Amino acid sequence: MSIQQTFYEAMREHGITRRSFLKFCSLTAAGLGMGPEFAGKIAHALETKPRTPVIWLHGLECTCCTESFIRSGHPLAADVILSMISLDYDDTIMAAAGHQAEEILEQTVEKYDGNFILACEGNPPLNEDGMYCIQAGKPYIEKLRHMADHCKAIIAWGSCASWGCVQAAKPNPTRAVPIHKVITDKPIIKVPGCPPIAEVMTGVITYMLTFDRFPELDRQGRPKMFYSQRLHDKCYRRPHFDAGQFVERFDDEGARKGYCLYKVGCKGPTTYNACSTVEWNGGLSWPVKSGHGCLGCAEDNFWDRGSFYSAVTNLNVPGGVEATADKVGAVLAGAAAVGVAAHAAASVISHTKDSNKGDSSHE
Amino acid sequence: MSSNVASGPHDSANQKAVYVFEAPVRLWHWLHTLSFLVLAVTGYLIANPLPALNGEASDHFLMGNIRMIHFIAAYVFAIGFAVRIYWALVGNRFAREIFYLPFWRGAWWKGLFYELRFYSFLTRKQHKTLGHNPLAQMAMFLFNTLGTVFMIVSGFALYGEGLGTDSWADRLFGWVIPLLGGSEATHNWHNMIMWVMIMFVIIHIYMAVRADIISRESSVSTIIGGWRMFKDDQP
Numbered sequence: 389m390s391i392q393q394t395f396y397e398a399m400r401e402h403g404i405t406r407r408s409f410l411k412f413c414s415l416t417a418a419g420l421g422m423g424p425e426f427a428g429k430i431a432h433a434l435e436t437k438p439r440t441p442v443i444w445l446h447g448l449e450c451t452c453c454t455e456s457f458i459r460s461g462h463p464l465a466a467d468v469i470l471s472m473i474s475l476d477y478d479d480t481i482m483a484a485a486g487h488q489a490e491e492i493l494e495q496t497v498e499k500y501d502g503n504f505i506l507a508c509e510g511n512p513p514l515n516e517d518g519m520y521c522i523q524a525g526k527p528y529i530e531k532l533r534h535m536a537d538h539c540k541a542i543i544a545w546g547s548c549a550s551w552g553c554v555q556a557a558k559p560n561p562t563r564a565v566p567i568h569k570v571i572t573d574k575p576i577i578k579v580p581g582c583p584p585i586a587e588v589m590t591g592v593i594t595y596m597l598t599f600d601r602f603p604e605l606d607r608q609g610r611p612k613m614f615y616s617q618r619l620h621d622k623c624y625r626r627p628h629f630d631a632g633q634f635v636e637r638f639d640d641e642g643a644r645k646g647y648c649l650y651k652v653g654c655k656g657p658t659t660y661n662a663c664s665t666v667e668w669n670g671g672l673s674w675p676v677k678s679g680h681g682c683l684g685c686a687e688d689n690f691w692d693r694g695s696f697y698s699a700v701t702n703l704n705v706p707g708g709v710e711a712t713a714d715k716v717g718a719v720l721a722g723a724a725a726v727g728v729a730a731h732a733a734a735s736v737i738s739h740t741k742d743s744n745k746g747d748s749s750h751e
Numbered sequence: 752m753s754s755n756v757a758s759g760p761h762d763s764a765n766q767k768a769v770y771v772f773e774a775p776v777r778l779w780h781w782l783h784t785l786s787f788l789v790l791a792v793t794g795y796l797i798a799n800p801l802p803a804l805n806g807e808a809s810d811h812f813l814m815g816n817i818r819m820i821h822f823i824a825a826y827v828f829a830i831g832f833a834v835r836i837y838w839a840l841v842g843n844r845f846a847r848e849i850f851y852l853p854f855w856r857g858a859w860w861k862g863l864f865y866e867l868r869f870y871s872f873l874t875r876k877q878h879k880t881l882g883h884n885p886l887a888q889m890a891m892f893l894f895n896t897l898g899t900v901f902m903i904v905s906g907f908a909l910y911g912e913g914l915g916t917d918s919w920a921d922r923l924f925g926w927v928i929p930l931l932g933g934s935e936a937t938h939n940w941h942n943m944i945m946w947v948m949i950m951f952v953i954i955h956i957y958m959a960v961r962a963d964i965i966s967r968e969s970s971v972s973t974i975i976g977g978w979r980m981f982k983d984d985q986p
Binding site for chain 2: 606607616627630635636641642650659684689690693699701703713714721723724727728734738739742
């Protein structure tokens with residue numbers, strides 16, 4: 389494929405009709421929360437811009453991001469996105485294997501130097517010189533650094549690439565680190581979640597390819613259009629939270645009536661993601677709708693925060709203290725009360741002794 | 752710090768009472784106390800809600816009201832503290848005491864160790880104090896002043912999550928959340944420092960009552976009427 393080929397041409401080549409193409413453009417504009425005039429802009433951009441290749445690397449991960457991505461319920465998305473972004477390399481779903489596959493990386497670097505997008509699923513382990521993740525005979529960290537040197541921008545797919553996720557949880561034996569800890573000279577967009585929602589992934593990648601830039605990011609590098617609100621803010625069970633109606637146990641009346649899951653550990657109030665609006669599997673359901681609290685999988689360090697089933701979770705003080713603020717606090721306040729009582733008793737004894745001696749405590 | 756006594760506006764050698772806490776300081780003290788009490792109770796109930804209510808969701812607004820009371824008390828707490836900072840600038844020297852530690856003064860350290868010995872029953876001799884003794888000043892600064900600043904900053908950061916991205920609270924204080932390790936960690940630290948401040952309140956009340964009974968000067972009545980009264984004429 390020549391670098392001059394446009395997205396539209398690439399899509400037509402894959403058998404997408406013009407009608408489907410335009411439908412896709414309008415659905416994408418709606419999915420990204422844009423006005424109707426943006427459908428035309430997206431179509432125009434896709435018709436005139438040379439397609440940008442995407443290299444999709446896999447580090448330490450479970451492939452759930454890819455699994456989620458290829459199940460995008462957004463109409464046509466699976467087909468259109470896959471042909472549109474023309475994944476030049478994704479070792480999980482590409483036909484090529486072995487040396488043939490690795491050659492594609494070098495070809496892309498040569499042909500599209502500084503002009504391709506690097507999508508990273510999973511993260512590199514740094515311990516033992518990176519030997520916990522070997523690809524094509526080399527540590528993954530070397531492959532990542534090499535490709536990052538030549539790419540235009542990086543998408544950190546999922547909680548692994550964005551935050552570290554389970555392999556970086558304590559004690560992190562392989563010293564797995566998120567992408568932004570090792571690649572510091574390229575723009576990185578974080579799309580956290582374990583996995584991220586398919587429509588969020590396709591939305592982000594479509595935006596980037598269409599407008600040739602990142603969507604607006606928040607302080608932590610996540611696209612605002614999908615990560616600017618907590619699940620709690622748009623949760624359909626929110627009225628039960630405000631009313632004070634909670635599930636106390638998973639087998640109680642409140643659970644049957646669909647009350648708020650906050651007291652059984654729902655992390656919706658502290659988790660930024662689009663689950664409560666976009667939902668999963670084409671809008672079929674999402675964790676809270678299925679009757680279980682959110683685990684907070686799109687948040688940094690969510691494995692190490694203690695129970696998934698209590699509202700107040702561990703403090704994670706450096707040094708290894710794992711207790712809730714309420715427990716530590718009760719001990720502190722209790723110790724203060726006991727200390728005060730003991731000191732008061734000692735004061736009384738000391739003062740009485742002084743008075744008996746006729747020794748004024750004032751001098 | 753007896754050396755400061757003579758240099759103050761009042762010569763305590765011949766005086767039985769000194770005006771220490773001006774009206775705005777006293778008013779703030781009690782507003783701060785009341786709002787902290789309301790914040791601690793409602794805050795605890797937000798982290799650990801009351802037993803679930805039955806019936807239609809539209810019949811109740813219990814959590815909503817608890818949160819509303821928390822937010823109103825938080826505004827009293829924060830605005831009161833802002834006015835208190837202003838008064839530290841324009842008020843008398845005692846109004847400034849809780850906002851800094853004079854760690855560069857040797858006499859202050861000497862006084863601190865002296866108070867530590869005194870409260871460990873290692874010495875009987877008591878110094879006369881006008882404002883806060885060095886130990887009290889340190890506790891007040893570390894637990895009350897810094898604690899209050901932390902609670903206001905982290906509290907408005909959490910408030911900004913509800914108001915939404917680009918709200919004033921998010922723009923001013925939202926940076927705290929990634930700094931503390933995310934929304935959940937910020938909630939937990941906000942909760943933890945509440946307990947630290949409760950611990951401070953327990954010790955603070957004990958120390959104030961104890962000082963009122965057995966020290967050489969008034970204590971509890973001073974934060975009500977403002978005057979520090981001395982029980983003897985000695986220096």
